[in-house]
Amino acid sequence: MQATAYTYDASTRSGSVLLDDGTPVSFDADAFDAGGLLLLRPGQRVRIEVSGSGDARRITLVTLQTF
Numbered sequence: 001m002q003a004t005a006y007t008y009d010a011s012t013r014s015g016s017v018l019l020d021d022g023t024p025v026s027f028d029a030d031a032f033d034a035g036g037l038l039l040l041r042p043g044q045r046v047r048i049e050v051s052g053s054g055d056a057r058r059i060t061l062v063t064l065q066t067f
Helices: 029-034
Strands: 002-009 014-019 024-027 045-051 058-064
Touching (some): 024 058, 029 058
């Protein structure tokens, strides 16, 4: 699934993305670390993997979107 980086805190390695429909979804350090990234800037296109649905939906991986 694709999204756009919305917020990122380098000290906690957590933040949030906006899905293409505008829904914000938060991610934690585990999801950030799983993608192998060192830094994330707001506005970057990312690829995410999620588990669960509704209020239980959580991001398990954040990585850069490549073409």
